[in-house]
Amino acid sequence: xxxxxxxxxxxxxxxxxxxxxxxxxxxxxxxxxxxxxxxxxxxxxxxxxxxxxxxxxxxxxxxxxxxxxxxxxxxxxxxxxxxxxxxxxxxxxxxxxxxxxxxxxxxxxxxxxxxxxxxxxxxxxxxxxxxxxxxxxxxxxxxxxxxxxxxxxxxxxxxxxxxxxxxxxxxxxxxxxxxxxxxxxxxxxxxxxxxxxxxxxxxxxxxxxxxxxxxxxxxxxxxxxxxxxxxxxxxxxxxxxxxxxxxxxxxxxxxxxxxxxxxxxxxxxxxxxxxxxxxxxxxxx
Numbered sequence: 388x389x390x391x392x393x394x395x396x397x398x399x400x401x402x403x404x405x406x407x408x409x410x411x412x413x414x415x416x417x418x419x420x421x422x423x424x425x426x427x428x429x430x431x432x433x434x435x436x437x438x439x440x441x442x443x444x445x446x447x448x449x450x451x452x453x454x455x456x457x458x459x460x461x462x463x464x465x466x467x468x469x470x471x472x473x474x475x476x477x478x479x480x481x482x483x484x485x486x487x488x489x490x491x492x493x494x495x496x497x498x499x500x501x502x503x504x505x506x507x508x509x510x511x512x513x514x515x516x517x518x519x520x521x522x523x524x525x526x527x528x529x530x531x532x533x534x535x536x537x538x539x540x541x542x543x544x545x546x547x548x549x550x551x552x553x554x555x556x557x558x559x560x561x562x563x564x565x566x567x568x569x570x571x572x573x574x575x576x577x578x579x580x581x582x583x584x585x586x587x588x589x590x591x592x593x594x595x596x597x598x599x600x601x602x603x604x605x606x607x608x609x610x611x612x613x614x615x616x617x618x619x620x621x622x623x624x625x626x627x628x629x630x631x632x633x634x635x636x637x638x639x640x641x642x643x644x645x646x647x648x649x650x651x652x653x654x655x656x657x658x659x660x661x662x663x664x665x666x667x668x669x670x671x672x
Contacts, residue, residue, distance in 0.1 A: 424666045425484055426451060432478060436471035453477040454662040459511045480508055481663055487567045492524065493550045499523040500565045507564035508663040510571060515539035516590025517573050518628055518657065520648045521566040522665065522672050530672065532648035534624045536631060538594040546597055548624045554603045555622055568664035572657035574637070582635050589635060597631040611644040625651055
C-alpha cells in the first residue's frame with residue numbers, strides 16, 4: 388500500500404513538473420509575440436502630402452505606413468499647416484523598432500512598456516466614447532490584452548478597470564502610447580444610426596453614462612455571468628466598454644462571455660481609427 392502511494396505521488400510529481408515546464412515554455416513564447424509589427428518597407432509620402440484630394444490608393448498607403456485611418460488623414464489635411472512633416476513624424480514612429488520592458492501588473496499578469504518615453508506613440512484625435520485596445524498585456528501564456536474608454540474633456544479622462552481588487556478609475560490616455568501595440572476604435576456610423584444618434588452623439592452619451600454609473604465599479608473577472616455585472620457594480624476592462632454601449636442598445640462584443648479586448652475588435656461595430664505595433668491589414672489576435 389505504501390509503495391502504491393509513493394508510486395502515485397511520483398507520477399503526480401512528474402505530471403506537475405511537465406505541466407509547469409509547458410506553461411513556462413508557452414509563457415516565454417507569448418512574451419516573444421510582444422514584438423511590435425513593423426512594415427517591411429518605407430514609402431516616400433511627399434508626393435501624397437502635396438495633393439489636395441486623395442485617392443483610395445493614397446488612403447490605403449497612408450494607413451499601411453502611418454497607422455492613421457481616413458478619419459485622421461482628412462483631419463490632418465484640414466488642421467495641419469505642415470502636412471508632409473506631420474505624416475513623416477507618424478510614419479517614422481510607426482516604422483520604429485522601440486525597445487520595451489516587461490512589468491508585473493499583479494500575480495502572474497505582466498504588461499510591456501516602451502522603455503524610452505520619447506518614443507511613445509501619439510494618438511492623433513480622441514473623441515468621447517472612443518475605445519483603446521492593446522495586445523501588450525498577458526497572464527502566463529494567455530495574451531488577453533487590455534482596453535479603456537475615453538470620456539472626453541482631456542487626456543486624463545480615460546476610464547479603465549485595471550486589476551482585480553481595484554475599482555474602475557480614471558487614467559491618462561497619453562500613457563497608452565507607451566504600449567508597444569495599440570488600437571483606437573470608434574463606434575461606426577451604422578451602429579450609431581440604429582440608436583437614432585450620430586457617432587458623436589452616441590460617443591458623448593456613452594462617455595457621460597460611464598462617468599456617472601461605471602466609474603468606481605469593482606473589478607470582477609467573471610463579469611458577464613452568474614448575475615455579476617451592472618446590477619452588482621462589477622466589471623472588468625472589456626466588459627466595462629460592453630456595459631457602456633449596451634446601455635444604449637448597442638452590442639459591441641462578438642460574444643457575451645468572456646468579453647475581451649479581442650471580442651470588442653471582432654464585433655464589427657467599431658471603426659479602426661489608428662493603430663501602432665500591429666498589422667493595419669490584419670490587426671486581430
